[in-house]
Amino acid sequence: MRLNTAKKTAMVRPTRASRGALHKNQLQLYSLLAVPVLLVFIFCYLPMVGIIIAFKDYRYNSGIFGSKWCGLKNFEFFFQSDDFLKITWNTLYLNFLFIAFGIFFALVVAIMLYDVKKRAAVKTFQTVLITPYFLSWVVVSYMVYGFLSPQNGLLNSLLQSMGMETFDWYSKPDAWPTILVVLSIWKNVGMDSVLYYAALMSIDDSLFEAADLDGAGRFQKILHITIPSLVPIIIITAILKIGNIFRADFGLFYQITRDSGALYDVTDVIDTYIFRTMRTVGNMGMSTAVGFLQGVVGMVMVILTNKLSKHIDPDAGLF
Amino acid sequence: MKKTKNLSQIILITVFALLCAVFLVPFLLVLSVSFSNEIDVMNYGYSMIPKHFDTSAYGYVFKNAKTVIDAYAVTFGFSALTMVLSVLVMAMAAYPLSRSYLRGRKAISFYFYFTMLFSGGMVPSYILITQYLHLGNSFWVYVLPALVNVWYVFMMRTFFSGTPEEIYESALIDGANEYTILFRIVLPISKPVIATIALFMFLAKWNDWMTALLYIDNQRLVSLQYLLQRILKNIELLQNMQVGSVEAQAAADIPAETVRMAMAIVVAGPALIVFPFFQKYFVKGLTVGSVKG
Incomplete structure (x- = not known):
């Protein structure tokens, strides 16, 4: 410097x-x-x-x-409605699941990939795992429809052939947290693991060589070298994602659920609510009010979490 | 010792191969249905392997659907244009911000940075674009609001700051002006980050359905993804018909199930073909850009 x-x-x-x-x-x-x-x-x-x-x-x-x-009337309406608690809870709960499972699986993929010795194999696997990231949620919604369609879907055919009960999945709310988590992981795990993989590549090889000399096994090495050296970056990615926990992936919730009203209890999040209030209900004032609340809370969260991540690692964070 | 190493490699590779297979199942399902016979689908539902191989769905998509061709042209047009212009515009922001002697650098950085923290939200943007800028139902609504992605500006800035100072020094001593340095020196040596961002911009626009959902009513300006979204519910849109009983009758004959899936393949295809070519750049570009400078 x-x-x-x-x-x-x-x-x-x-x-x-x-x-x-x-x-x-x-x-x-x-x-x-x-x-x-x-x-x-x-x-x-x-x-x-x-x-x-x-x-x-x-x-x-x-x-x-x-x-x-009209003063704070738009805010009052929103807070008095049942929607307030519902969409806030859905947003936080589902985003929390995405973050927890997302980081876990990205780590597993990165650590396993790091052990693959053939470069060509690493590249191929990475390419396949990243591919879903580049699909729009619209295209993904077709794939999901291929599985879940009540008339022709693969899932129902499978259940039927095993003599089990079939469902109209687009009006069966309790299945959707799982479906959404699986999709979120499928779409993002490849890209998320790139970051961890890059961090692993920068671990000093002599650590592993020393461990080899001491007779450490594969899992001992993972437990005592790989994971500890990833802890800072894990904490930082977690914190930064938590900073955005009030912001939902609109495409996932709007396209994949096919905007099915029967699922709103579980899948209606802040972003879909803002859109619907503006587009379907036409209440511009309230839609703006909810967006404003989300923006302010989101900003505070990002600033706080950034401070926190900088506290842990001075080089981390966005600013 | 060597044997166990080999065995564990084989197990590891097998696990990954299986995982990749699982990842590809959704693609294969859509692909399979798109090459299936409509009557088979009616009778047996979707399946992973077509009972009878049948390309008539694709024939239908390309023969009847002028709508599809229009959407393709529009989407390719705004994606390519946004890609080129945005890389240019973002470099014009990133380069000055990477120069330590720029006066007011902190303040200008914050001006950009703040937009990542806070935004006006959906409704104010919507009203601005439709009521004040009159960009509704215009090709440019796909392009203009997307030109500056602040996240990528900072990624580029970090990359530019990482290039050796000597290069700038010698150029300045030789009397090069800032424009020459940016376009003749900085951009050419920043290929990994430029390629990464260009790819991301192109794909983001290629996958854009939101803009059309909000701002486009004109059938001829609709983006491909939005068209795809709408035909999941309403396959007749593919027919490009004026509302009339004859056409409506014909709509009943569309092999809807297979045509839908063929459309999904036609829409997703280009993105899937393009991206492996960029991969060697972007893993590098991503990891370099994510390290803070």
């Missing part, structure tokens, strides 16, 4: 020889920044002004500024 600063001063000196040159460089850098800064302003900062809709009785024909203020 110290070396770096020494280099930097050495570098700036020739340009500083003429102040005009340095000034010119600043202007050039700012001109590069102009387009991205403008785009972020339009598509990220301008919508923040629209949050005032949360405090208004929004009417299309009056627009944002013409609509009447």
Whole structure:
């Protein structure tokens, strides 16, 4: 680091020889920044002004500024409805399952992959496991439909051939936490394991060689070398994911369930609720209010969890 | 000792092979149904192996469905355009932020960073885009809001900061301006991260159904994924028909079950074919970019 600063001063000196040159460089850098800064302003900062809709009785024909203020009425409606507890619980509970199972299986895959000696095999397995990550939830919903379709689905045929009861899965809520967890793992485990695998690659080989000399077995090595060296990155990924626990993967909950009303008790999460309140119910005010709450709580969570992860590892975290 | 090593390798590889097989089952199921005979599906349900191999579903998709061709063209167009423009625009943000002598660097970084922490939410964006920017039912609604992904900007910045300072120094001494350094030096030596981000942007747009769901009513501007979503419920959409009794009658003859699955294959195919070619870059690009600079 110290070396770096020494280099930097050495570098700036020739340009500083003429102040005009340095000034010119600043202007050039700012001109590069102009387009991205403008785009972020339009598509990220301008919508923040629209949050005032949360405090208004929004009417299309009056627009944002013409609509009447209504105080906290939108928030009151939301908190008084049964939906508040339901969607908050569903979001937290399902995201918790995704995080716990997701990290566990990603670790297992990474640790096992690390033991595979043939490079070509590692690459092939990684490719296959990552592939689902690149499918849209729409395409995945077709695959799921292939299994769960009440008339033609593979699962029902299988159950029938074994003489068991068949179900209309799209109106059987108690099956869905499992289905969603399985899908979340199937889609993300390959990508998540890349990170752990990369961390494993950076473990000093001499540790394993020393363990070999001491006669340590495979599982002893995993228990005493592999896992301890992964602990920091496990904690950090967990913390960062918990920071986002109030944000649900809209595609998963909307497409895979085929937006089936019979499943809402289990599968309705904050993001699907916001969408439905806006699109189907048309209550712009309340939808904005719920989005605003989610945004604020989410922001606080991310800041807190980032602080925490930095506490554990100064290099970790987003900022 | 050597023998047990070999045995454990064989077991490990077998376990992985089985796991991969399980992972591929959903693909194979859809593929199998798409090559099945409609009547078999009616009688026996979906199956992992077609009872009679039949390509008529694909014939139907490509012959009758002008809608599909339109959606393909639109989707390919906005995906490719977004990929190129976004990499360019994000590099224009990432490069200045990677230069230590940029004045106000901290503040500008925070300006970008804050949008990852907090956003206005769905409704305000929706009203802005439809009522004020009038981008509803326009091709550009697929492109413009997607151009800056702050996460990737920071990934690029980290990568740019990691390139040896000497390269910049000598270029500056030679009198190169910042534009030349960015486009002639930095971008060419940053291939892994550029390729990774380009791939991710392309696939994100290729898989985009949300934009069409929110902003597009015009049938001819609908994205492929959104079309796919809608025909799961309503296969007649494939027919591109004006509402009329003759066409509605014809709609009844669509081999719906197999055509649907054929559509899923047609939609997912390009993404699946493209990605292995990029893989050598992106495992590298991802791990480099994720290390904080």
